[in-house]
Amino acid sequence: MAADLKFAKTHEWVRSEANGVNTVGISSYAVEALTDLVFMQLPPVGKKVKAGESFGEIESVKAVSDLYAPISGEIVEVNTALPGKLETLGKDPYGEGWVVRIKADNPAELDNLLDRGAYESLVGSQPH
Amino acid sequence: MNTLTIWWDTAADGPTNMAADECLAAEAERRGSLLMRFYDWSTTTISLGGFQKIEDANRVGVIRGVPLVRRPSGGGAIVHGSDLTYAAAVPKSHPWGASPQAFYDALHGAMVESLAQHGIDARPYPAAGTLPPGGDGAVGSDARMVPDESRFFCFDRRAAGDLVMAGPTEGTFSKIMGSAQRRLAGVVLQHGSLLLHSNTSVDGAARHRGVADLLAEQRPIDRVALSRAWGRRIATALGGSLHEQGASFLSAHQHDIAALALRFREDRWTARR
Secondary structure (H helix, E strand, C coil), rough: CCCCCCECCCCCCEECCCCHEEEEEHHHHHHHHHHEEEEEEEECCCCCEECCEEEEEEEEEEEEEECCCCEEEEEECCCCCHHHHHHHHHHCCCCCCCCCEEEEEEHHHHHHHHHHHHHHHHHHCEEE | CCEEEEEEECEEHHHHHHHHHHHHHHHHHHCCCCCHHHHHEECCCCEECCCHHHHHHCCCCCCCCCEEEEECCCCCEEECCEEEEEEEEECCCCCCCCCCHHHHHHHHHHHHHHHHHCCCCCCEECCCHCCCCCCCCCCCCCCCCCCCCCCHHHHHCCCCCCCEEEECCCCEEEEEEEEEEEEEEEEEEEEEEEECCCCCCCCCCHCCCCHHHCCCCCCCCCCCHHHHHHHHHHHHHHCEEEECCCCCHHHCCCHHHHHHHHHCCCHHHCCCC
16 A cells, blocks of 8 residues: 555545646455445546545445545546456556546645545454 | 344335435434334335346346336345345444445344244355355255346345255255345445245246245245344344334334435436446
8 A cells, every 4th residue: 555645534545646636546445345346337527526425336246335536626537447347446456446537626625534544543443 | 333223114115115215324324323124015116226227127028017116225136025125224333334244244144043033944155265166065056046246136146145045956045135235435224135935926037936935834924023033133143232113214204205215216216227
């Protein structure tokens, strides 16, 4: 898990890139907990999202889970290969398993997210 | 945190039931404890899993004319009307809310014990990694059941923790109970169905054997007694107390449920995939 990542309590990670663009994915903890992923629905490029709102859905054998936007902004890129290769989420969740890129409306919202240590404490306290 | 509150509701249509379950989830998050609702359907109804395609439902000719409703939860389609349907909601901060399997196993494990109390031998379907060489040898297999999400009906699929019973011929088994979840930011909603007997309102691929059809001797199954026994077992597993509500959840939340039901009545929800 890279040190430059920030995390939402709902298990999405964020990596700040250049020009206010942020790459968003799903933590390895969440992917492991969901097990046996079967479907994924992603938003269209151009969609506006607000922090804490659902921007997509992922289905495992037993559950449909919402994906929540960790920051507000516009979806500027979607990993369209991902729904056809869901195993990538497990193999490389912080690399090729990225989900969307969001152009932030307010970069200060990143300060509301957890750093790596705080996120590891959060998931360490949750029963598996 | 360690209480279980249960309501028994009267029959309602699909959109009302789905709306009531969303309301139940919001109430569980507000209360911070496990809530359950048992309910019936005003007519035979098919609930589609949250990700199932509407064209797949349209292709299954045997269900034409049967009302459809799309669940917010995952899994395959269920023909309701001869089953014990439940919804359970638990905050994610609860020990059973953290992982899909934990909640699933807790409720299904308690049902195995409750069925045993009623003289019915059911068991959980084993996880793939624990299957002996040769696949399903531990519990036998039903030719219609394959580990494949493309199967339209829930009772033709199998996943670790589904409940199965020995089938009508030696070496076969049938799935009698399955559950699926919707995992929201702060709460988990789990839907499930125990098939009490086959539904004679539908034919062919839509009709599955239920518990009563798989018993060696013909006898009725008291759904209220079974659900109450199940509630007590769940409360014991929880290590907490059980609160059985005399009033209906539907009645107590009728205005919120009526508003939430509008979305489930819309074609754009039912045909969203």
